Amino acid sequence: MRIEDHPILTYPRRRLVTFTFDGQEMTGYEGEPIAAALHDAGVRVLRESPKLHRPRGFYCAIGNCSSCLMRVDGKPNVRVCVEELKEGMTVETQKGKGDLLAEL
Amino acid sequence: MLSYEIAVIGGGPAGLCAAISAAAAGASVALIEKDRHLGGQLVKQTHMFFGSKAQFASTRGIDIADILSRQCEELKNITVLLGATVLGYYDDQVLTIEQDNKVQRVKADCLVVATGASEKVLPFPNNDLPGIYGAGAVQTLMNVYGVKPADRVLMVGAGNIGLIVSYQLLQAHVKVAGIIEAAKHIGGYLVHASKIRRAGVPIMTGYTIKKAYGERKVEGAIVWQLDDRWQPIPGTELDIPVDAVCLAVGLTPMGELLWQAGCQMIYVPQLGGHVPFRKATLETTVPGIYVAGDVAGVEEASSAMVEGRLAGLAAARRLGYHNADWENKYQDALQQLMALRSGPVGEKICSGLKCVVV
Numbered sequence: 001m002r003i004e005d006h007p008i009l010t011y012p013r014r015r016l017v018t019f020t021f022d023g024q025e026m027t028g029y030e031g032e033p034i035a036a037a038l039h040d041a042g043v044r045v046l047r048e049s050p051k052l053h054r055p056r057g058f059y060c061a062i063g064n065c066s067s068c069l070m071r072v073d074g075k076p077n078v079r080v081c082v083e084e085l086k087e088g089m090t091v092e093t094q095k096g097k098g099d100l101l102a103e104l
Numbered sequence: 105m106l107s108y109e110i111a112v113i114g115g116g117p118a119g120l121c122a123a124i125s126a127a128a129a130g131a132s133v134a135l136i137e138k139d140r141h142l143g144g145q146l147v148k149q150t151h152m153f154f155g156s157k158a159q160f161a162s163t164r165g166i167d168i169a170d171i172l173s174r175q176c177e178e179l180k181n182i183t184v185l186l187g188a189t190v191l192g193y194y195d196d197q198v199l200t201i202e203q204d205n206k207v208q209r210v211k212a213d214c215l216v217v218a219t220g221a222s223e224k225v226l227p228f229p230n231n232d233l234p235g236i237y238g239a240g241a242v243q244t245l246m247n248v249y250g251v252k253p254a255d256r257v258l259m260v261g262a263g264n265i266g267l268i269v270s271y272q273l274l275q276a277h278v279k280v281a282g283i284i285e286a287a288k289h290i291g292g293y294l295v296h297a298s299k300i301r302r303a304g305v306p307i308m309t310g311y312t313i314k315k316a317y318g319e320r321k322v323e324g325a326i327v328w329q330l331d332d333r334w335q336p337i338p339g340t341e342l343d344i345p346v347d348a349v350c351l352a353v354g355l356t357p358m359g360e361l362l363w364q365a366g367c368q369m370i371y372v373p374q375l376g377g378h379v380p381f382r383k384a385t386l387e388t389t390v391p392g393i394y395v396a397g398d399v400a401g402v403e404e405a406s407s408a409m410v411e412g413r414l415a416g417l418a419a420a421r422r423l424g425y426h427n428a429d430w431e432n433k434y435q436d437a438l439q440q441l442m443a444l445r446s447g448p449v450g451e452k453i454c455s456g457l458k459c460v461v462v
């Protein structure tokens with residue numbers, strides 16, 4: 001959900017863009033972090049832990065902690081809390097550690 | 105390779121002030137920030153600052169970020185690199201930087217490291233469930249991006265960030281079920297605490313979190329009371345249904361680049377973790393490398409700004425920029441720091457600084 005009536009803040013928002021999350025179409029504002037758009041859409045689980053397959057969400061939201069790694073446009077280990085949303089992105093839940101070489 | 109006299113790493117309050125004071129003294133400065141905008145944590149701080157006029161008292165953090173960013177833009181000898189993460193430091197004073205998926209190198213005669221701090225976590229069962237967030241993370245989500253973080257939150261920690269973020273959650277129409285604090289007393293400013301209590305949010309001191317529960321995300325938390333020896337008391341458990349738990353249990357300095365550069369470091373709990381030894385000028389044990397702000401010891405934004413100013417001045421002087429005004433500005437910064445640290449809150453910081461100032 002978006003905050004619309006804040007007593008102090010107004011939010012400069014760019015245009016709405018479409019992207020997919022695990023194949024499902026969603027919208028968000030261009031340039032905001034992917035994690036913000038997902039959170040607005042109610043998505044809380046962003047990846048699975050590599051060993052015990054536990055669900056994980058974001059933790060720090062400023063690109064420090066690596067809790068929010070996802071696959072974006074086929075590339076694994078993207079920190080979606082700081083990666084800007086663009087039109088047509090393919091965002092997927094990351095399972096396991098993600099293998100860069102496998103993508104080449 | 106790009107070359108500057110001074111490279112400032114981190115564009116938060118400390119880095120901004122370092123860049124401004126060094127450039128005003130005459131040095132050519134690169135201000136390198138991994139975010140796409142300047143301001144560091146200020147961009148999410150909607151509360152008004154304390155301190156004195158020199159530290160923008162009664163101005164909101166978000167507005168201070170704008171003021172400092174503008175001052176930076178006006179100084180022609182500051183080059184701002186945004187979306188640029190410093191990855192490494194090499195002995196010949198070369199930094200490697202990633203910007204737009206490209207790695208480039210920057211050479212600088214002096215460095216000011218102002219990389220800030222990161223939020224700590226707390227060990228308890230299910231602390232990795234989605235919905236367990238850093239309090240600062242929730243602050244970022246709602247204040248910078250305008251996304252409602254949750255419907256009902258349990259805040260863990262009644263220090264300043266716990267109190268401030270609780271109040272900001274209320275402003276964003278999020279329910280705060282309560283604030284729990286392991287210590288027997290509230291750590292943050294009482295002005296903030298009473299504001300929150302007046303809004304009907306209970307602050308429970310002497311309580312900690314036993315565990316979080318939920319299937320694929322947080323559905324609630326069990327909290328319990330601590331005795332005088334900080335041991336949990338069985339039978340005092342309370343079940344608090346929430347969809348998010350915010351941890352406001354402190355910050356720890358992000359000193360990776362200092363370690364890499366070989367600065368001598370020491371663990372000082374009062375300053376939040378491992379911090380570098382430094383002179384009064386904020387120069388570390390590696391000549392020409394200065395520190396300022398949270399990375400030098402977790403404190404708050406007002407002192408981060410003054411430390412930045414101090415480090416910027418000292419670095420400029422090292423390079424020979426030393427006019428009549430310099431000494432005045434330097435003494436003024438030292439005095440401001442002393443004033444900021446004079447209250448009871450400053451005692452902890454001062455006892456920590458005794459261990460690191462050489």
Ligand SMILES: Cc1cc2nc3c(=O)[nH]c(=O)nc-3n(C[C@H](O)[C@H](O)[C@H](O)COP(=O)(O)OP(=O)(O)OC[C@H]3O[C@@H](n4cnc5c(N)ncnc54)[C@H](O)[C@@H]3O)c2cc1C
Pocket residue numbers: 062113114115116117118119136137138139143144145146148149188189190191218219220221222223239240241243244264265268269355358396397398399403404405406408
């Ligand atoms: C999430 C969060 C919320 C906070 N909220 C409050 C609050 O509400 N009230 C309060 O009083 N204090 C708050 N604080 C405390 C805050 O740390 C200080 O108030 C102040 O911002 C410290 O200033 P600084 O310049 O040292 O660090 P920061 O403001 O953290 O700035 C450091 C900057 O360095 C950048 N950086 C880090 N590493 C690199 C790198 N390798 N390359 C390039 N750039 C890099 C970061 O992106 C950041 O912009 C918060 C801290 C955090 C972490």
